Amino acid sequence: MSNEHAVYVDRLVKRYGKTVALRGISFYVDEGEVFGLVGPNGAGKTTTLRILATLLLPTSGSVKIFGMDIVKDANRIRRLISYLPEEAGTYKNITGYEYLSMIAHIYFNSKKDIEEAIELGIKIAGIGDRVYDKMKTYSKGMQRRIQLARALMVKPRLAILDEPTSGLDVVQAIEIRETIRYFAKKLGITIVMSSHNMLEVQEICDRVAIIDSGRILEQGFITELLSKYGVESLEKLFINLIRGETRRESA
Amino acid sequence: MRALKQLLIKDIKDLLRDPRIFIPFIISAVLLPIVGIVVVQGFRQSVQAVIARPIESFAVVDLDGSELSKFIIEALNRSESVHIETFKDIQEAIVEGESEFIVVIPPGFANQFRSYVNGSGAMPVLIVIQRVESIGLGIESARAYRGVEIISSILRSMLANRLGISKALPAVLNPIASDVLLYLEPRQVFVYVTGASATMMTLPMFVAPLIVAIIGLTVLQIAATSMALENEVKTFETLLTLPIPRSSILLSKILGAFVVGLIGSMFTVIGFAIYTYMVSAGIAQYATIITPSKSPAIQLLLSLGIQNIVSPLSLLIPKISFLAMIVVSSIIMVFFLAVLGVVIGALSSDVRIASTFVGPLAMPIFIAIYFIGFTDPLHLDSFVRLVLLSIPITQTALLSKLMIVNLWLPEITIGIIISLSLTLATLIVSSRLLSMETLARIHYYFTKRKMRQLR
Numbered sequence: 001m002s003n004e005h006a007v008y009v010d011r012l013v014k015r016y017g018k019t020v021a022l023r024g025i026s027f028y029v030d031e032g033e034v035f036g037l038v039g040p041n042g043a044g045k046t047t048t049l050r051i052l053a054t055l056l057l058p059t060s061g062s063v064k065i066f067g068m069d070i071v072k073d074a075n076r077i078r079r080l081i082s083y084l085p086e087e088a089g090t091y092k093n094i095t096g097y098e099y100l101s102m103i104a105h106i107y108f109n110s111k112k113d114i115e116e117a118i119e120l121g122i123k124i125a126g127i128g129d130r131v132y133d134k135m136k137t138y139s140k141g142m143q144r145r146i147q148l149a150r151a152l153m154v155k156p157r158l159a160i161l162d163e164p165t166s167g168l169d170v171v172q173a174i175e176i177r178e179t180i181r182y183f184a185k186k187l188g189i190t191i192v193m194s195s196h197n198m199l200e201v202q203e204i205c206d207r208v209a210i211i212d213s214g215r216i217l218e219q220g221f222i223t224e225l226l227s228k229y230g231v232e233s234l235e236k237l238f239i240n241l242i243r244g245e246t247r248r249e250s251a
Numbered sequence: 252m253r254a255l256k257q258l259l260i261k262d263i264k265d266l267l268r269d270p271r272i273f274i275p276f277i278i279s280a281v282l283l284p285i286v287g288i289v290v291v292q293g294f295r296q297s298v299q300a301v302i303a304r305p306i307e308s309f310a311v312v313d314l315d316g317s318e319l320s321k322f323i324i325e326a327l328n329r330s331e332s333v334h335i336e337t338f339k340d341i342q343e344a345i346v347e348g349e350s351e352f353i354v355v356i357p358p359g360f361a362n363q364f365r366s367y368v369n370g371s372g373a374m375p376v377l378i379v380i381q382r383v384e385s386i387g388l389g390i391e392s393a394r395a396y397r398g399v400e401i402i403s404s405i406l407r408s409m410l411a412n413r414l415g416i417s418k419a420l421p422a423v424l425n426p427i428a429s430d431v432l433l434y435l436e437p438r439q440v441f442v443y444v445t446g447a448s449a450t451m452m453t454l455p456m457f458v459a460p461l462i463v464a465i466i467g468l469t470v471l472q473i474a475a476t477s478m479a480l481e482n483e484v485k486t487f488e489t490l491l492t493l494p495i496p497r498s499s500i501l502l503s504k505i506l507g508a509f510v511v512g513l514i515g516s517m518f519t520v521i522g523f524a525i526y527t528y529m530v531s532a533g534i535a536q537y538a539t540i541i542t543p544s545k546s547p548a549i550q551l552l553l554s555l556g557i558q559n560i561v562s563p564l565s566l567l568i569p570k571i572s573f574l575a576m577i578v579v580s581s582i583i584m585v586f587f588l589a590v591l592g593v594v595i596g597a598l599s600s601d602v603r604i605a606s607t608f609v610g611p612l613a614m615p616i617f618i619a620i621y622f623i624g625f626t627d628p629l630h631l632d633s634f635v636r637l638v639l640l641s642i643p644i645t646q647t648a649l650l651s652k653l654m655i656v657n658l659w660l661p662e663i664t665i666g667i668i669i670s671l672s673l674t675l676a677t678l679i680v681s682s683r684l685l686s687m688e689t690l691a692r693i694h695y696y697f698t699k700r701k702m703r704q705l706r
């Protein structure tokens with residue numbers, strides 16, 4: 001069953017000492033989907049994505065990526081994924097081109113593959129000749145574009161993007177969103193991304209899971225969720241869910 | 252391997268283009284010569300202080316047995332300011348005496364003195380043996396000359412009383428000369444060199460550990476900065492998800508710091524070379540070199556059948572095993588500091604925090620090395636010595652010091668083994684640290700504390 005999914009998360013729990021960050025969450029992502037993990041700050045999004053990216057170990061529960069176990073097959077999984085950390089910055093004193101070239105050399109062996117990847121990276125970054133400047137001269141938006149290009153140009157089967165637009169202004173954020181949507185579909189990359197911005201998720205994701213305090217409150221195709229609750233936006237849906245939750249707790 | 256090379260190139264480029272890295276190199280290249288001026292001044296003052304301290308006692312060996320030598324000893328015994336030990340021969344004086352130096356009145360001294368006073372012979376020479384524990388700063392021998400000066404003044408006043416001033420004028424002015432030898436206690440040998448020139452010769456032993464420390468600290472600083480930078484811009488999190496072995500990440504950091512640290516230390520070492528040159532030129536003022544065939548002291552010892560006389564150069568030609576140990580120990584030290592730097596950098600969520608940790612480390616390290624440079628390793632408690640030989644930082648300095656006396660102690664082998672294990676343990680700890688699991692916890696703890704302070 002889980003073999004058909006790009007990502008399969010089953011009753012995942014993560015504790016940091018006494019803090020319980022994830023209280024047994026389950027969701028799946030199908031190949032080719034753009035999946036959004038949406039919720040307020042402190043909900044557990046970064047924790048979930050770091051576990052998917054083999055950075056953190058689950059306390060309990062199981063996570064499979066293309067059928068491989070996140071703990072046992074971590075090394076194999078790292079060949080198939082790429083990860084963009086929250087608030088990702090860049091090395092200051094090397095150029096965007098040098099950075100893309102380094103990543104291409106790490107992922108690929110043949111000259112042809114390396115050159116292709118760099119070319120694609122420059123295209124995704126879309127910052128013109130500035131790619132040959134040191135990255136400390138880049139704006140926040142350009143830094144994020146280089147990081148996004150780095151993550152997508154190696155054509156991973158799964159890209160994990162943690163709040164890819166956080167800290168950016170509106171124009172920069174829109175550009176990043178369009179780039180994600182366009183290249184994910186074009187290159188056939190499965191995307192799992194997180195955001196606390198419901199609007200953004202509604203715009204680029206096919207399916208979402210709404211997460212709060214380490215629990216998934218609801219998940220499904222956005223259109224189906226909206227009609228199920230009879231609301232016109234994810235924001236409204238989220239408010240309804242939170243209210244429902246507190247009502248249930250106080251009862 | 253491929254990934255390691257890529258990461259290494261990236262680290263070296265990123266670091267060498269960073270003003271935060273290369274400006275401190277240039278500063279230290281300029282700063283050290285200034286420190287040199289200060290140190291030379293301090294050295295001059297300490298020489299003056301040693302010379303100025305009153306001479307309380309010394310030993311006299313009378314090999315002449317003449318009226319004159321007896322007169323000198325009586326006069327010294329009458330003196331209230333110095334205490335005199337008298338012995339029949341040199342070995343006895345060395346074994347039983349306790350004074351800081353031994354004045355030997357050689358056979359024929361009285362005759363020589365008489366003809367000199369009459370204006371027909373060469374200046375009579377007193378032999379002085381300075382007792383030392385190690386060939387260190389060596390300014391003690393300046394005190395031996397003052398002991399001779401006491402005898403000079405005795406003879407001066409005697410001549411002034413007995414003879415007409417005019418005839419004895421040269422002898423009144425300069426009644427005797429002296430020739431000072433060092434007796435290196437731990438190895439029981441005479442060394443034909445005066446203290447200050449011995450210092451010149453042994454300076455490399457003193458300076459080498461400092462240069463290793465400078466390189467090591469530079470490497471530590473770089474490793475910490477480069478690691479903290481990765482945390483600061485969250486690139487480290489990315490590195491950990493790339494399809495590369497964990498060991499490559501750690502190794503590229505250590506090697507990168509090594510390469511950049513070596514390049515950077517070149518500046519510092521040049522500054523240090525200028526500094527050392529200034530210091531040794533300052534010391535050289537007090538140096539005299541002895542030619543054995545012209546040294547009355549050596550001739551006397553040889554005529555007495557004493558063979559254990561060595562040249563200072565022989566002290567500098569160490570056993571190969573010692574030299575090899577020092578090389579090994581230097582590498583251990585730099586490697587240890589590189590790993591320590593990676594650990595500090597990994598724990599720091601930004602460069603400022605890293606510098607806060609690294610900054611205060613340099614002082615105690617240099618103080619420890621200076622301290623060892625000026626102490627006598629053989630007088631240390633054997634446990635303290637073992638501890639100092641086991642810490643990668645103090646080990647090199649103490650080894651160089653022991654190399655001068657060429658004394659192989661069992662603690663050396665044990666110390667090298669302990670320091671190696673210590674370094675490996677640090678390496679293992681740091682490779683553990685290089686997981687997001689640990690780093691996330693530590694950084695979370697730091698940022699939470701920061702937020703609490705902000706509130």
Ligand SMILES: Nc1ncnc2c1ncn2[C@@H]1O[C@H](COP(=O)(O)OP(=O)(O)O)[C@@H](O)[C@H]1O
Pocket residue numbers: 016019020021039040041042043044045046047048691692693695
């Ligand atoms: N390293 C950590 N140690 C302890 N608690 C942590 C750590 N990281 C996150 N947390 C806590 O776990 C919860 C989830 O955090 P996170 O996954 O970062 O949420 P999000 O990314 O949705 O903002 C929060 O309550 C946070 O305070």
Ligand SMILES: [Mg+2]
Pocket residue numbers: 042045046047086163
């Ligand atoms: Mg987060």
